[in-house]
Amino acid sequence: DTGVSQDPRHKIxxxxxxxxxxxDPISEHNRLYWYRQTLGQGPEFLTYFQNEAQLxxxxxxxxxxxxxxxxxxxxxxxxxxxEQGDSAMxxxxxxxxxxxxxxxxxxxxxxxxx
Amino acid sequence: xxxxTQPISMDSYEGQEVNITCSHNNIATNDYITWYQQFPSQxxxxxxxxxxxxxxxxxxxxxxxxxxxxxxLSLPRVSLSDTAVYYCLVGDIRGNxxxxxxxxxxxxxxVKP
Numbered sequence: 001d002t003g004v005s006q007d008p009r010h011k012i013x014x015x016x017x018x019x020x021x022x023x024d025p026i027s028e029h030n031r032l033y034w035y036r037q038t039l040g041q042g043p044e045f046l047t048y049f050q051n052e053a054q055l056x057x058x059x060x061x062x063x064x065x066x067x068x069x070x071x072x073x074x075x076x077x078x079x080x081x082x083e084q085g086d087s088a089m090x091x092x093x094x095x096x097x098x099x100x101x102x103x104x105x106x107x108x109x110x111x112x113x114x
Numbered sequence: 115x116x117x118x119t120q121p122i123s124m125d126s127y128e129g130q131e132v133n134i135t136c137s138h139n140n141i142a143t144n145d146y147i148t149w150y151q152q153f154p155s156q157x158x159x160x161x162x163x164x165x166x167x168x169x170x171x172x173x174x175x176x177x178x179x180x181x182x183x184x185x186x187l188s189l190p191r192v193s194l195s196d197t198a199v200y201y202c203l204v205g206d207i208r209g210n211x212x213x214x215x216x217x218x219x220x221x222x223x224x225v226k227p
Contacts (some may be wrong), residue, residue, distance in 0.1 A: 004157075035217075042201055042217030043158065059134065091157050097208055099165065102148050105157030 004106035006092050012112045013082055020078045021109045025094030032075050033103065035068055035091040036060070043091055049075060082113045118202045123222040132189040136202030144204050144206040147185045148196050148215060152199045156193060158217075162187070162199075163207075199223045 005024040013019050025032050030051050035043035046065070048056045051072035059068075064082075069075040079086055089110050093103040119126040126132045138147070146165050150158035162169055162176045163183070170178045175188040189196060192221070199220040 042220050045216060049125050087171050089155075093157070095207075099146055099207060100163055101149070102160030102207075103158075106159065108155075110155070 004092055004094055004104050006066060006090075006106035006109050009111055010112075011108065012046070012114060015113055016081055017086060018078065018080045019111065020076055020081060021090055021111075023075045023092030023094075025073075025075070025092070026104055027073075029094035029096045029104070030072065031092045031095045031097055032069055033095075034075070035093065035105075036078050037089045037091060046077075046090075047111070057059075070095045074091075079111075082111075084113045086111045087111055116205055118218050119220065120200075120202050120221045122219065123224070125194055125224045125226060128193055128227050129191050132192050132223060132225075134187045134189075134200055134223070135184060135187075135201075137184045138202070141182050142205050142206065144208070145204045145207075146207050147176065147182075148203045148205070148207070149174070150201045150203065150217075152201065152220070157172065159200060162163070163190070171182045192223075192225045194225050194227060196223065198223060211218045 007022045011043040017045040032049040033104045037043040045058050046061050047067050052069050067077045089108040091108045093105040095103045121209040149161040151161050152158040158219040161201045164176045164178055167180050188203045199222050201217050201220040205215045
């Protein structure tokens with residue numbers, strides 16, 4: 001297992017378009033998280049899955065954002081009708097919730113909305 | 115959620131030991147303390163995690179006093195490649211709440227030659 005994979009690494013889209021990002025977590029991790037990070041700030045929590053169940057969503061996640069994790073494996077994050085304020089790095093992380101190991105983050109998808 | 119406070123930035127020189135202290139006065143009984151390192155354009159990388167006393171691994175040590183209201187990340191003999199942002203996080207990692215780990219602004223460590 002090579003870690004958490006995110007695709008694409010970079011995405012440039014026009015305002016108003018829809019975009020979808022994919023995250024492949026470490027296979028034995030049942031927990032999956034999405035974070036968003038803007039320049040100079042720490043990552044902000046967006047949403048969390050335990051297996052296929054979405055257990056928590058941040059208030060930052062507007063109705064334009066939706067995330068899925070079918071079958072408890074990979075996850076997708078979709079942003080509809082993108083806005084310039086959506087420009088950020090979108091980070092995915094996974095864990096098995098065992099003390100001492102922390103989250104494993106992917107390299108992120110950098111979204112630029114023009 | 116326990117809030118953390120850490121210095122915005124620190125400077126050091128190659129070969130020195132660096133200690134970054136984080137305050138978390140409202141830490142809860144089930145909370146663990148976790149430190150991450152982040153380089154530009156990369157996701158955060160897990161460094162170390164602890165609950166109490168001292169934890170050591172191949173890259174760092176984590177010192178946690180008995181009251182657990184603060185913690186200190188110790189990086190021995192830093193090199194230029196340790197220049198990064200370091201985040202201290204506190205949360206119940208074993209619970210079912212997703213927002214267990216909230217990132218603050220982090221500490222920007224600059225290692226000079």
